[in-house]
Amino acid sequence: MRAILHSRLLHWKHQIIPLLFWLLLPIIAIIGFTQLMNGLQKDSQIPVGIVLEEKTELALNLADKLDQSPLIRLDILEEEQALRQLEKHELDSVFIIREGYQDQIKKGSRNGLVKSYQSDLSFAYTPVSEMVASYVQEETSRMKTAFTVQQLSKQYELENTWTMEEISEKSKDIERDQNLLRTTFTFENDNEEQTNNSLPSWNKWGLWAIFALLSTLFLFDWVIKEKRQSMQTRFPFIRFSFTSYCLWNTLLYGGLFFISDIITLLVFHFLLDQPISLSKLGSMMSFRLMLVTGTFLLAANMRNRTTYYGIAFIITLLTAIISGAIIPADGIVNQFPIMKWLNPLAPFLNNELNNFWLYAFLLLIMIWYIRKEKSYASYR
Amino acid sequence: MLHIDNLTKYYNKKQIFKDLTFSVEKGEIIGLVGENGAGKSTLLSILATLQTPSAGTLTLNDLSYNSDWKKIRKQIGYVPQEIAIWDEFTVRENMLFFEKLSWVKKTEEELRQLCLEMKLDQWNEPAHTLSGGMKRKLNMAISLIHDPTIILLDEPTVGIDLKSKKEIGSYMEKQAKKDEKTIIYISHDMDEIKSLCTRIICIGQDSFYKNLLQNAGKNVLVF
Numbered sequence: 012m013r014a015i016l017h018s019r020l021l022h023w024k025h026q027i028i029p030l031l032f033w034l035l036l037p038i039i040a041i042i043g044f045t046q047l048m049n050g051l052q053k054d055s056q057i058p059v060g061i062v063l064e065e066k067t068e069l070a071l072n073l074a075d076k077l078d079q080s081p082l083i084r085l086d087i088l089e090e091e092q093a094l095r096q097l098e099k100h101e102l103d104s105v106f107i108i109r110e111g112y113q114d115q116i117k118k119g120s121r122n123g124l125v126k127s128y129q130s131d132l133s134f135a136y137t138p139v140s141e142m143v144a145s146y147v148q149e150e151t152s153r154m155k156t157a158f159t160v161q162q163l164s165k166q167y168e169l170e171n172t173w174t175m176e177e178i179s180e181k182s183k184d185i186e187r188d189q190n191l192l193r194t195t196f197t198f199e200n201d202n203e204e205q206t207n208n209s210l211p212s213w214n215k216w217g218l219w220a221i222f223a224l225l226s227t228l229f230l231f232d233w234v235i236k237e238k239r240q241s242m243q244t245r246f247p248f249i250r251f252s253f254t255s256y257c258l259w260n261t262l263l264y265g266g267l268f269f270i271s272d273i274i275t276l277l278v279f280h281f282l283l284d285q286p287i288s289l290s291k292l293g294s295m296m297s298f299r300l301m302l303v304t305g306t307f308l309l310a311a312n313m314r315n316r317t318t319y320y321g322i323a324f325i326i327t328l329l330t331a332i333i334s335g336a337i338i339p340a341d342g343i344v345n346q347f348p349i350m351k352w353l354n355p356l357a358p359f360l361n362n363e364l365n366n367f368w369l370y371a372f373l374l375l376i377m378i379w380y381i382r383k384e385k386s387y388a389s390y391r
Numbered sequence: 392m393l394h395i396d397n398l399t400k401y402y403n404k405k406q407i408f409k410d411l412t413f414s415v416e417k418g419e420i421i422g423l424v425g426e427n428g429a430g431k432s433t434l435l436s437i438l439a440t441l442q443t444p445s446a447g448t449l450t451l452n453d454l455s456y457n458s459d460w461k462k463i464r465k466q467i468g469y470v471p472q473e474i475a476i477w478d479e480f481t482v483r484e485n486m487l488f489f490e491k492l493s494w495v496k497k498t499e500e501e502l503r504q505l506c507l508e509m510k511l512d513q514w515n516e517p518a519h520t521l522s523g524g525m526k527r528k529l530n531m532a533i534s535l536i537h538d539p540t541i542i543l544l545d546e547p548t549v550g551i552d553l554k555s556k557k558e559i560g561s562y563m564e565k566q567a568k569k570d571e572k573t574i575i576y577i578s579h580d581m582d583e584i585k586s587l588c589t590r591i592i593c594i595g596q597d598s599f600y601k602n603l604l605q606n607a608g609k610n611v612l613v614f
């Protein structure tokens with residue numbers, strides 16, 4: 012093993028740039044894509060200004076609520092500045108939360124709480140003002156309820172009386188519990204729900220898996236390079252048969268990929284907020300082993316590198332299309348349930364360890380090894 | 392040390408050679424000559440265990456090719472006709488690569504010495520920048536890392552200048568005389584064959600080579 016490692020390091024030393032490129036491509040691609048998507052989302056947001064004449068809890072809540080909307084980019088400004096920006100059309104519309112907002116709401120009054128401005132080019136004014144109005148309505152009615160409850164409990168002289176705040180909190184809790192209006196996106200029976208309150212959702216791991224497939228295929232061109240006819244005459248006179256040389260090196264590449272996969276997992280966790288777990292790590296390793304074994308089998312059966320690269324692209328493209336990793340392919344899967352079973356990416360994306368393809372490839376490698384070992388090393 | 396007895400080779404129905412019988416002793420340099428397609432490379436690769444004969448027996452130092460081919464391989468240095476080196480590696484890296492995978496451990500200094508004995512001194516040059524002669528030398532040096540007792544070379548001096556030819560020739564002579572290695576090599580260069588070889592094996596029907604070499608007073612075996 013050490014001998015193989017030493018000899019492989021000599022190769023890697025000369026291939027350091029393509030090696031790093033292909034190893035890091037999947038992770039760089041995902042980070043790039045995420046940035047791009049976030050950028051697109053930012054650009055498509057409508058700039059809205061808000062002026063807070065008072066910084067009470069309810070006023071800040073309103074600002075928060077608007078900010079959470081994926082369609083709005085909220086700027087908190089001073090009135091003068093906000094109006095100047097509105098004139099220059101840097102803002103679509105401006106909402107001013109007036110002094111006394113919280114007090115008025117608590118009194119159940121809804122008039123003149125928010126002042127709004129729009130320009131001749133405003134197109135988000137109506138929906139945003141609707142949002143503001145509905146929010147104010149929510150708050151005032153919550154306060155009204157609280158007031159009524161308090162009055163009632165006073166009337167019947169109940170022992171435990173609540174404050175207005177407590178009742179208001181309680182009613183918020185109930186709303187939250189019953190908030191079923193969020194759309195969720197799941198990949199097959201993925202149990203991590205991804206809240207889909209942003210722009211078009213895409214599966215980060217699915218995309219990564221496609222890039223990982225491509226990079227594994229391209230990094231395994233060493234098999235074709237090193238099995239060229241002239242080199243074959245060297246192997247009878249060294250310690251390793253060509254078959255065992257290949258398998259040891261495949262293992263080394265597996266180790267290299269393992270390191271890059273761990274880095275990927277950490278990047279996904281810390282940069283992209285993806286949850287990591289033992290089952291993710293496990294499914295990642297089984298997925299990687301499947302890639303490595305399958306790719307090795309392909310490369311071991313090919314002679315021409317150009318053809319190999321072409322096939323690598325075609326395989327990647329086909330997998331991307333039919334696996335549903337990028338574009339959900341529920342239609343096909345529902346129609347042909349076998350597709351789900353045959354999908355090489357599904358176990359990984361569902362955090363499962365067992366992969367039909369992995370077992371098939373391992374079996375094929377065993378057959379390949381036994382057959383080759385016989386034909387190379389025997390002398391009849 | 393090497394005994395060849397009634398060696399016959401067919402490719403499918405086509406007979407390449409038949410009933411070759413000869414022995415080779417330690418320290419000999421044997422030239423293998425014959426016209427193109429006569430079967431020289433075929434014979435050499437059979438001697439190198441890379442192919443099996445259709446009939447006949449082979450023994451090397453009392454080891455039978457049939458049963459002890461694994462042990463025999465450790466004693467054989469086979470220099471392929473096609474250059475088998477890593478082009479992007481330097482001479483040093485090429486030597487190190489094959490030393491790592493070899494049965495025999497050698498220090499970097501020993502490997503370098505092996506190259507220097509052949510007058511291959513571009514230790515840190517990438518192989519693809521070497522001249523044809525230097526590449527041939529490296530191709531040969533790699534095959535000798537595991538200290539084989541018998542060296543089989545398929546046209547080691549083809550297409551290189553006279554100086555490199557002489558250097559490879561004198562290296563082979565030194566190996567045979569000083570280290571008592573057995574050398575069997577194929578060449579089409581009759582001057583080289585005449586000056587280096589103790590004996591010559593000529594295969595094929597054509598008597599051109601036979602006459603030429605016998606007239607020069609050489610010991611020629613004809614098959």
Ligand SMILES: Nc1ncnc2c1ncn2[C@@H]1O[C@H](COP(=O)(O)OP(=O)(O)OP(=O)(O)O)[C@@H](O)[C@H]1O
Nearest residue numbers: 402403405407425426427428429430431432433434
């Ligand atoms: N694998 C093979 N299958 C069938 N025929 C072969 C095979 N290898 C070689 N031959 C034939 O056997 C004959 C001897 O080939 P070989 O390469 O041994 O000749 P050679 O003496 O080395 O010729 P050259 O001087 O051109 O190198 C040739 O006619 C060749 O066509």
Ligand SMILES: [Mg+2]
Nearest residue numbers: 431432433472
């Ligand atoms: Mg030949």
